[in-house]
Amino acid sequence: MxxxxxxxxxxxxxxxxxxxxxxxxxxxxxxxxxxxxxxxxxxxxxxxxxxxxxxxxxxxxxxxGEGRIPFSSWPLDLLMDYILKIHHRGIRKNGPELLTLLEKVERVHGEAHPELHELKLLVSESLNDLEMHLQKEENVLFPYLYDLYSAQEQGQRMEPMHCGTIANPIRVMRMEHEGEGNRYLHIIQLTDHFSVPQDGCASYRLLMQELEAFVDALFEHIHLENNLLFPRFEEIERQIVG
Incomplete structure (x- = not known):
């Protein structure tokens, strides 16, 4: 800094x-x-x-000097590769595994800790919504962003996106990010910041560890797009599209 x-x-x-x-x-x-x-x-x-x-x-x-990853210095195509191959793959792999573990813990501890019922519902809804979100990025927004990046690198102009401007899908992505962010902020409060109750078993402890790691990765995903990827591509669009 x-x-x-x-x-x-x-x-x-x-x-x-x-x-x-x-x-x-x-x-x-x-x-x-x-x-x-x-x-x-x-x-x-x-x-x-x-x-x-x-x-x-x-x-x-x-x-x-700990935890420093130079995301801001990465070329935009590398940043998108990272988002797709680390975050998108991670959500699709870790999300279902997290839900399976949550269902197991709910069966054992749900009567004593009814908040687990709400937690399962929230995570299940999130995974469904996230899958639709990832598909929009992969099938609509990111292909055009890759082309936009290549055009800038080659000093070429670009035709506008079919929906007029990238600001339109980006607005949708930001709204969905906010929805997921609010959902997981609620989850953080619901779990008392991923705390394990005194009667929690090893699976309960593992659940809270995995849930916290999932939330950390999701927040990194949202940060990379909202604060780095989207603003920089909006600037590129202003320079070379039209």
Whole structure:
């Protein structure tokens, strides 16, 4: 990061510049993916946090140098490859496995912990909605973005997208991101931040670990698209389409 005074910087921009900041924001419950446009000061105010405390944590994370992936320096085609091959594949592989584990834990602990019934419903609904979301990206938006990237690299002009502008599908993707983000923020509260009750078995502990990993990956997915991929492609479209 280029500064240690981030009060007036958007939280999405802070994470886009240095992804290690995501660990700090997760600790404090700051939403950097779906609402990455808000400033750090505003985000802290909404959560009744002291901005100075969060900025000190950001500074320490920066000095530690841990968790740093240079997403912002990657070419856009590589970023899309990563999203497709890591995140899309991960959702399709890990999601059903997570649901199967959740159903097992619900059968054993559901009577004592009825919140597991709601959790299963939320995860099941999410996986169905996410599959439709991934198909839209793979079949509609990303093919055009790959062509847009190639055209820019070759110094060529591009014809407009069949729906007029990429702003239209991107708007839909952002809305769906926000819906999923809100759903999983509710899940975080429902599970008391992935806590395991005293009577929880090994499968219950594994469920919470796997659920937290799934949510972390999903939030990374949303961040990469909302704060890096989409804004940069919208700028490219303004330069070479028409």
């Amino acid at each position: 280029k500064t240690t005074d981030w009060k007036d910087t958007s939280v999405g921009e802070i994470v886009a510049e240095d992804f290690a900041a995501a660990k700090v924001f997760k600790k404090y419950g700051i939403d950097f993916c779906c609402h990455g446009e808000v400033t750090l000061e505003t985000a802290c105010a909404s959560l009744k946090l002291a901005p100075e405390e969060v900025m000190q944590a950001l500074k320490q994370q920066k000095e530690n």
